[in-house]
Amino acid sequence: MSTESLRRILGGPTGLGTSSLYPAPREEPPTAGSPVPGLYHHPVAEPDPVRTEEVDRRSKEWAIDEIGLYPPEWEEQFDGFGIGRYMTVCHPDAPTVDHLMVAARLMVAENAVDDCYCEDHGGSPIGLGGRLLMAHTSLDPLHTTPEYEPQWAGSLHDDAPRRAYRSAMDHFTDVASASQADRFRHDMARLHLGYLAEAAWDQTDHVPEVWEYLAMRQFNNFRPCPTITDTVGGYELPADLHSQPAMQRVIALASNATTIVNDLYSYTKELDSPGKHLNLPVVIAEREGRTEREAYLKAVEIHNDLMHTYEAEAAALAVACPLPIVARFLRGVAAWVDGNHHWHQNNTYRYSLPDFW
Numbered sequence: 177m178s179t180e181s182l183r184r185i186l187g188g189p190t191g192l193g194t195s196s197l198y199p200a201p202r203e204e205p206p207t208a209g210s211p212v213p214g215l216y217h218h219p220v221a222e223p224d225p226v227r228t229e230e231v232d233r234r235s236k237e238w239a240i241d242e243i244g245l246y247p248p249e250w251e252e253q254f255d256g257f258g259i260g261r262y263m264t265v266c267h268p269d270a271p272t273v274d275h276l277m278v279a280a281r282l283m284v285a286e287n288a289v290d291d292c293y294c295e296d297h298g299g300s301p302i303g304l305g306g307r308l309l310m311a312h313t314s315l316d317p318l319h320t321t322p323e324y325e326p327q328w329a330g331s332l333h334d335d336a337p338r339r340a341y342r343s344a345m346d347h348f349t350d351v352a353s354a355s356q357a358d359r360f361r362h363d364m365a366r367l368h369l370g371y372l373a374e375a376a377w378d379q380t381d382h383v384p385e386v387w388e389y390l391a392m393r394q395f396n397n398f399r400p401c402p403t404i405t406d407t408v409g410g411y412e413l414p415a416d417l418h419s420q421p422a423m424q425r426v427i428a429l430a431s432n433a434t435t436i437v438n439d440l441y442s443y444t445k446e447l448d449s450p451g452k453h454l455n456l457p458v459v460i461a462e463r464e465g466r467t468e469r470e471a472y473l474k475a476v477e478i479h480n481d482l483m484h485t486y487e488a489e490a491a492a493l494a495v496a497c498p499l500p501i502v503a504r505f506l507r508g509v510a511a512w513v514d515g516n517h518h519w520h521q522n523n524t525y526r527y528s529l530p531d532f533w
């Protein structure tokens with residue numbers, strides 16, 4: 177495969193000596209909506225405003241009318257999340273708004289579970305395992321005897337997170353193949369495992385080693401979002417290609433980079449939240465005895481290393497397995513990585529940068 181083709185797959189220049197083509201640390205402090213100084217990323221174009229608005233409108237209609245997701249007082253936060261921008265910028269190859277809506281409902285549902293079960297909308301580490309497992313059955317149904325089946329089926333309507341998961345999953349399985357749905361269930365089980373480790377550490381006030389934190393964050397991770405890029409794009413990466421170790425490594429590295437992006441952009445929000453909220457800079461500061469600023473800058477470097485390794489591995493995979501479907505999927509993952517950065521950078525309603533420059 178030519179260098180030019182690889183660039184197209186990854187969305188920008190890669191390899192030795194190309195870092196200087198991307199934004200470098202700056203002298204002046206960032207302003208609202210600017211990227212984290214020194215963060216390696218690929219700027220992308222603003223998402224299509226027509227699609228953005230339509231996804232916002234339809235997501236809200238679904239959340240309110242179909243599943244009763246949130247009370248009126250949470251409306252501002254729902255709007256501030258910007259689901260339309262997020263999905264539109266992360267899935268530039270979605271053939272229709274219907275395809276974008278498949279991703280949008282899942283994203284809204286995933287955030288509802290995180291907020292209502294784990295975090296600041298009534299969440300708690302206490303009893304989380306039971307709640308998460310029951311919610312997981314909205315994605316991966318219980319197969320049981322006629323005596324108990326109706327009780328389980330009724331439970332899927334009992335709270336907003338389960339209603340959201342069940343409805344979003346129904347819409348997803350309408351368009352996904354059986355193996356794409358199974359891939360998604362596996363990724364969601366990984367996510368729930370990550371939530372549980374984070375909650376267990378919270379209950380015992382344990383601050384993990386940096387590598388342990390990175391392991392937890394590989395599971396409590398955006399991974400279920402980029403890995404549906406083919407379903408949202410209206411095609412399928414076959415299971416035998418998706419499960420190749422080289423593809424799994426690319427997916428994990430890309431997803432880890434996207435999740436550390438969240439740790440960097442949500443750092444000040446999480447410092448202001450009650451209790452100690454773990455994120456990469458906080459863990460580095462505590463476990464490696466660094467100042468907050470030093471720890472934050474080290475987290476930027478870790479992100480950049482992950483991004484460089486991800487891009488190198490994706491390029492190597494594209495060469496080793498030169499199938500158009502592999503190139504298309506890798507392009508979709510790269511678009512998600514870049515779009516995720518764009519959304520975090522520009523979501524000044526949720527995020528603001530620390531004063532470290």
Ligand SMILES: CC(C)=CCC/C(C)=C(\C)COP(=O)(O)OP(=O)(O)O
Binds near residue numbers: 287290435
């Ligand atoms: C959309 C999805 C699969 C989310 C899973 C986990 C999650 C909420 C994140 C990876 C985002 O991290 P965090 O919980 O720290 O989110 P905020 O910083 O509150 O935006």
Ligand SMILES: [Mg+2]
Binds near residue numbers: 438439442443446455
């Ligand atoms: Mg965060």
